[in-house]
Amino acid sequence: MKTALITGATSGIGRATALRFAAEGFKLILCGRRTARLEDLKQKLAVENPVHILNFDVRNKDEVFKKIGGLPEQFRDIDVLINNAGNAHGLDPIQSGNVDDWDAMLDINVKGLLYVSKAVIPGMIEKASGHIINIGSTAGKEVYPNGNVYCASKYAVDALNQGMRIDLNGKGIRVGAVNPGLTQTEFSDVRFKGDSDKAKKVYQGFMALKPEDIADIIHFVVTRPYHINIADLTVMPTAQANSTTISRNN
Numbered sequence: 143m144k145t146a147l148i149t150g151a152t153s154g155i156g157r158a159t160a161l162r163f164a165a166e167g168f169k170l171i172l173c174g175r176r177t178a179r180l181e182d183l184k185q186k187l188a189v190e191n192p193v194h195i196l197n198f199d200v201r202n203k204d205e206v207f208k209k210i211g212g213l214p215e216q217f218r219d220i221d222v223l224i225n226n227a228g229n230a231h232g233l234d235p236i237q238s239g240n241v242d243d244w245d246a247m248l249d250i251n252v253k254g255l256l257y258v259s260k261a262v263i264p265g266m267i268e269k270a271s272g273h274i275i276n277i278g279s280t281a282g283k284e285v286y287p288n289g290n291v292y293c294a295s296k297y298a299v300d301a302l303n304q305g306m307r308i309d310l311n312g313k314g315i316r317v318g319a320v321n322p323g324l325t326q327t328e329f330s331d332v333r334f335k336g337d338s339d340k341a342k343k344v345y346q347g348f349m350a351l352k353p354e355d356i357a358d359i360i361h362f363v364v365t366r367p368y369h370i371n372i373a374d375l376t377v378m379p380t381a382q383a384n385s386t387t388i389s390r391n392n
């Protein structure tokens with residue numbers, strides 16, 4: 143039974159991936175800050191699968207190293223790392239952007255991903271095997287108006303995905319990114335700080351991707367034969383051509 147560690151498992155893409163991986167017989171380490179949601183998920187999944195929950199903020203590097211370093215024996219051998227935790231905070235022009243939003247995006251989406259990777263990679267090197275999936279974004283391929291710092295954080299994920307693949311080459315570890323386009327999750331609720339009307343409008347008038355669609359793709363990527371590494375995969379709703387060209391019916 144393979145073991146997958148998923149960050150950001152309390153919602154959206156991470157949660158859907160946890161459900162899909164559980165259905166496919168993975169042992170799971172599920173991470174996030176909202177403990178009640180992690181407990182609920184464990185209760186739902188642990189009937190069939192061994193599930194361990196880790197509650198930490200990816201910004202807190204001491205906690206990241208302590209929690210991942212202190213995993214029980216049964217969960218220490220991590221085969222798949224899904225670096226998914228992340229969000230956008232705000233959608234403002236650079237000249238009026240909120241500095242706390244900038245800190246949050248860079249600290250969570252970039253530094254948090256680095257801390258978790260740093261905690262997991264040594265075990266993968268030791269056994270000369272592992273698979274790291276970095277969740278990037280179309281925002282990491284193309285900058286859009288007012289996306290500035292969020293896009294920068296996802297361009298950084300793209301660079302780190304490439305850098306990890308180079309540095310881990312020859313060590314038996316596969317590294318690849320999945321870059322989703324518009325996917326209906328809690329992402330826009332977080333971006334617009336709980337303004338759910340504004341959040342809903344992002345996905346109105348077309349069929350956005352569902353978190354399950356991305357989970358399905360992640361599962362496809364990690365189940366390819368060992369000699370195949372899907373290095374960089376971008377997926378958009380059919381109605382989306384790029385970050386700003388979206389056909390809506392309304």
Ligand code: NDP
Pocket residue numbers: 149150151152153154155156173174175176177198199200201226227228229230250254277278279280321322323324325326327328329330332353
């Ligand atoms: P959600 O808001 O639904 O989920 C975000 C997840 O990240 C939650 O589980 C949240 O858990 C976790 N998270 C956020 N901040 C922290 C933190 N400081 N420490 C630990 N965990 C944290 O959004 P999505 O599922 O859409 O987002 C998942 C990933 O997909 C992100 O990296 C996002 O950038 C990316 N993405 C999303 C797209 C979309 O359109 N939705 C498109 C392209 C990429 P908790 O709050 O419990 O800590």
Ligand code: 8X3
Pocket residue numbers: 278279280281289322323324325329385
């Ligand atoms: C999330 C997709 O277009 O809202 O990364 O930035 S977008």
